[in-house]
Amino acid sequence: MLTPVVLLLTLHLSVSDGSTCNPNGFRKDCGYLGIQQPECEQKGCCWSPKDHIPWCFFPNPSSVYTVQKTTKTSLGYQIVLAINDSSIGQAISPLGVNITFQTADRLHVKIFDPNNKRWEIPREVVPYPDLPASMPSNVQYTLGVAPQGKEFWFAVQRKVGGETLFNSSAASGGEMSGLAFEDQYLQIGTQLPSDANIYGLGEHVCPLQLKSGQTYTMWNFDTATPVNLNLYGSHPFYLDLRKSGLAHGVFLRSSNGMDVTLNDQSLSYAVIGGILDFYFFMGPQPEAVIQQYQEVIGHPSLPPYWALGFHQSRYGYRNVEALQDVVSKYNSNKLPLDTMWTDIDYMDQYKDFTLDPSNFPDDKMKTFVDQLHSNGQHYVVIVDPGIKNDPSYKPYQDGVNAAVFIKDKNNKWFVGKVWPGNTVFPDFFHPAASQYWHDQIANFLTMLPVDGLWIDMNEISNFCNGACTSSGDFDATDGERVGESFHMDQGRVGFDPNNPPYAINNQGNHIALNIKTLDMDAQHYSGILEYNSHNLFGKMEAMATSAALRNLTKKRSFVLTRSTFPGSGVYAAKWTGDNHASFDDLYYSIPGMLNFQMFGIPLVGSDICGFIGDTNEELCARWMELGAFYPFSRNHNNKGSKSQEPYMFGQQVTDISRQILGVRYSLLPYYYTLFYYASCPVSSLNLPSATVTRPLFFEFPDDDLTFAIDKQFMVGNGLLVSPVLTQGATSVTAYFPKARWYDFFTRSIVSESGGESKTLDTPLEKIQVHVRGGVIIPMQEPALTTAASRHNPYQLLVALDSGNMANGSLYLDDGISLNVTSYSLISYTASSISGETTLKSTVEGNYASESTTPTLNTIVVLGVATSPGSVTANGKALDSGHIAYNSTSASLTLSALSLPMQNNFTVVWK
Secondary structure, three states, X not given: OOOOOOOOOOOOXXXXXXXXXXXXXOOOEOOOOOOOHHHHHHOOOEEOOOOOOOOEEOOOOOOOOEEEEEEEOOOEEEEEEEOOOOOOOOEOOOEEEEEEEEEOOEEEEEEEOOXXXXXXXXXXXXXXXXXXXXXXXXXXXXXXXXXXXXXXXXXXXXXOOOOEEEEXXXXXXXXXXXXXXXXXXXXXXXXXXXXXXXXXXXXXXXXXXXXXXXXXXXXXXXXXXXXXXXXXXXXXXXXXXXXXXXXXXXXXXXOOOEEEEEOOOEEEEEEOOOOEEEEEEOOOOHHHHHHXXXXXXXXXXXXXXXXXXXXXXXXXXXXXXXXXXXXXXXXHOOOOOOEEEEOHHHOEOOEOOOOOOOOOOHHHHHHHHHHHHHXXXXXXXXXXXXEEOOOOOHHHXXXXXXXXXXXXXXXXXXXXXXXXXXXXXXXXXXOOHHHHHXXXXXXXXXXXXXXXXXXOOOOOOOXXXXXXXXXXXXXXXXXXXXXXXXXXOOOOOOOOOOOOOOOOOHHHOOOOOOOOOOOOOOEOXXXXXXXXXXXXXXXXXXXXXXXXXXXXXXXXXXXXXXXXXXXXXXXXXXXXXXXXXXXXXXXXXXXXXXXHHHOOOOOEEOXXXXXXXXXXXXXXXXXXXXXXXXXXXXEOOOOOOOOOOHHHHOHHHHHHHHHHHHHHHHHHHHHHHXXXXXXXXXXXXXXXXXXXXXXXXXXXXXXXXXXXXXXXXXXXXXXXXXXXXXXXXXXXXXXXXXXXXXXXXXXXXXXXXXXXXEEEEOOOOOOEEEEEOOEEEEEEOOOOOHHHHOOOOEEEEEEOOOOOOEEEEEEEOOOOEOOOOOOEEEEEEEEEEOOEEEEEEEEEEOHHHOOOOOOEEEEEEEOXXXXXXXXXXXXXXXXXXXXXXXXXXXXXXXXXXXXXXXXXXXXXXX
């Protein structure tokens, strides 16, 4: 049944009819940091040095879009809007609004120019779902829109409870203005209630819970992680959690630069091109919001198992012997290491797909990589997108021959500058570019069989502000380039794509869009402007790199990227960029990691011990402890900084690192299972998760004390990690939400029912990790590599809740196959009746029957009040020598079980 348009009478629909300079309205920044009143007013802008910024802002629109016509469709509504005036530039009128009820928990609202094709992200770059055949049933939302003849607004409410989730009406005298839609400026916003808690809108270094009075700019930029400024990726998605414990999400499918301003009563978008293309996700649980979001942008890929091991990297390894020395010292110190990495040091004059013949000769490198592989280890190298424009350099000449490089406004190759000097850049919109990239990778793998590629500098980063030099006399014209495929008035007098009429808050100072990147009139295939597609480059490079590796190796690819966009997690892992060796950045690594879980890129981590600056013993020890729980765990630092491999700091840090990496490796079956669930479509299974690590409020949305916590985090639903993040501290105050909690290391109950904070003694050699009652954690005896660990026996950590119940699961496959045909998904449940507790497994699939699959040897049960009188496994009594009860920790350990993983089992104690 078609859900009717409902006029929401409670909304405030009036618009301020006073001065166009409304200091209480939404302020579109018209100045720059430090502008004074005379210059501001000379620009025709408003000046009001009140309690919030900007002081200099564009006049508020005095004209509005009104509803001309509303037509009911089989899936929603089509609306026509018109306007008679504009405030900046020239307003576009009429506008079309398509509203589509796509699923029971997803609504689509698209505002566009019906008469001119404007820029929209191509579907092959960022997917969008097919339309349903009919109106979905059990829709969880209602829609309100303005009536004909009135100023346009729309609102989304929950069907149950009537909570307003998004309301674009501009309240009289409020913090936001109504809809604006011009060639280079689009504006819309939503009113916010006082209990809104906003998360997301990346990529920024900032606390997890976003702050009022802050503008979050989305424009990909290479910078060393300053706080609150736009960084390497753009993710115009936010999650809003209300005090009710109900969450929803909003995704603006746009690659154009934008500012999103959060105030006490509103959230407003200012976008410099394209269209307004919104998706609304009803949740209502935070985890469900992310599942629904991934149904639109794509689910992250299941990584190769080895990628979950520990990684060592450095910019500054001077030769292959230095690499061999690091691998040897990891082994001699009994430190787990799965993957060795090399930054641009390995290249010949920093040229992609080459080896330095003096320091990294191909014969020695091949021997080194072969030795790693024989050890069960792996090797990853960096590749930058900049190709040196040297006619004697084959990757350059191949690109010229295929005409696959980005062009400038004069149809010449766009020339920037990166590490090798003057460079050109692949145009991944070009239909031949992916094959070109594939061929370069294929040639390199023939020379050196690396296991993955690390793609950096892909914002695109440029050492010049726009073009560096003329690209010469070579005419880069190809017959397919036939002008713009979308509307943008480039012929307008004064048109300057580097400095559009509205200057987004690029780097906190409204700098030109071509600073440290390409000129915005650089052209991609079919006339696509860099102005519109800038934020997509990193994702498109990841797509091409992943496709090449998968095709060439016939295995799961491993790609690590710096620049990301919605859907990047389908193709790549992410590290959070050039952080600093400081306790501040140790803390910021947690909200950074948690944000990318929400952005659909679960394989994420920060440079452990810090990239920029010299770390020290205390900081590196604390960072190794925290980093052992990142989904992606890599130690990496900068050339010129002191070496920071953990063994460089003496015995204490070495011992700490060995112990905590052993914990990580023991937990990899749990992590891998979480990655499996995150990679699966929601419709395929009743899945428990879409994230690997997650904020506490994902598991406890009814507890508003968790809403701002970003110094602790969950791994799955079962582990709570509470690191020390303060220099010199030897204790940490941890909040325990309402549940039973056990110390992971001592096995003792720390909090019987939760809902409390505790200050815990945490010396340098300790990190606080707690297990949630009611969860079963699959584990494995650790080794120095994932390859060796996978041959070791399994164990279960069963943490009983107050009702003596628990559940968990384990996913098994070969850890590398692209198209998995042999797998096992094992469910574990524990329950208790009349003093008898039963633990059962149920096996789906056939991978566990493989001859190489180890057995389940140990079960550790937490929260066993008294020593059991008897224990049976599959009806057979266990020998007393295999039963150990610890009365201090109230834990039961069953050993030497040798239970085959492919068979269902039942273990009973009473």
